[in-house]
Amino acid sequence: MQNKAVEISASIMCINWLEAGHDLIALERNNIDYLHWDIIDGSFVPDFAMGSSIINTLKKVTNLRSDYHLMVDEPSRIFDMLNIKKGDIVTIHQECSRHLHRDLILLRKMGCLVGVAICPATPLETLEYIIEDVDIILVMTVNPGFKGQKLVAQTLRKIEKLKKRIMDLKLNIKIEVDGNVCPQYIPEMVSVGADILVGGSSGLFRKDIGIDAFVKSMEDKILLGIESRKLKGYS
Numbered sequence: 323m324q325n326k327a328v329e330i331s332a333s334i335m336c337i338n339w340l341e342a343g344h345d346l347i348a349l350e351r352n353n354i355d356y357l358h359w360d361i362i363d364g365s366f367v368p369d370f371a372m373g374s375s376i377i378n379t380l381k382k383v384t385n386l387r388s389d390y391h392l393m394v395d396e397p398s399r400i401f402d403m404l405n406i407k408k409g410d411i412v413t414i415h416q417e418c419s420r421h422l423h424r425d426l427i428l429l430r431k432m433g434c435l436v437g438v439a440i441c442p443a444t445p446l447e448t449l450e451y452i453i454e455d456v457d458i459i460l461v462m463t464v465n466p467g468f469k470g471q472k473l474v475a476q477t478l479r480k481i482e483k484l485k486k487r488i489m490d491l492k493l494n495i496k497i498e499v500d501g502n503v504c505p506q507y508i509p510e511m512v513s514v515g516a517d518i519l520v521g522g523s524s525g526l527f528r529k530d531i532g533i534d535a536f537v538k539s540m541e542d543k544i545l546l547g548i549e550s551r552k553l554k555g556y557s
């Protein structure tokens with residue numbers, strides 16, 4: 323039983339690259355909702371991940387929707403490289419756009435779901451004058467750019483504050499949570515308002531558990547979180 327109250331986005335930078343085809347088939351078998359493409363430019367974050375050639379090659383062999391996470395300075399430079407489709411999510415960092423509103427409007431015209439991401443240290447208030455222009459707000463629960471990092475605990479209260487703000491404004495915005503999404507933290511992440519969980523090396527791609535078993539185990543953890551958030555009156 324897939325619990326669509328909370329969607330799963332698989333962080334492909336964490337895939338087992340020696341078994342990429344096998345893992346993609348397993349993601350499809352488990353009805354994963356999105357493939358999460360971390361694009362890292364070596365400037366905003368001092369690392370590199372996947373470029374358009376790898377992403378477009380892998381996209382050819384799957385029908386799963388794309389969830390692009392651009393950790394890229396001045397991201398509008400690369401929008402046209404992404405072969406964006408209706409139903410895809412494209413998320414840019416608040417910290418990366420000198421003209422954030424203009425970049426979000428540009429994305430809106432491309433027909434995708436429009437997302438903005440914020441790093442652990444970035445206040446929610448920086449989104450105050452663009453919040454009506456986005457469909458997704460990605461709250462980084464680790465510092466961006468690397469897999470295997472530990473949760474920045476205070477981001478959980480940021481998620482809850484954002485959930486309350488979205489409800490106060492009666493906006494239809496999904497909260498995506500990215501970083502250290504593991505069995506221990508999933509219930510609380512969902513309880514404070516997560517609508518999309520990015521599965522990475524902390525859980526979905528853990529070799530000792532496996533994709534099928536982890537997705538199954540997530541269902542119970544997600545239900546725990548949903549029960550808890552209902553008690554708080556969150557949608």
Ligand code: DX5
Binds near residue numbers: 360521
């Ligand atoms: C980190 C990326 C995440 C990361 C999540 O900058 O945005 O998608 O791969 O993986 P884990 O679960 O290792 O934090």
Ligand code: ZN
Binds near residue numbers: 333359391500520
């Ligand atoms: Zn990411």
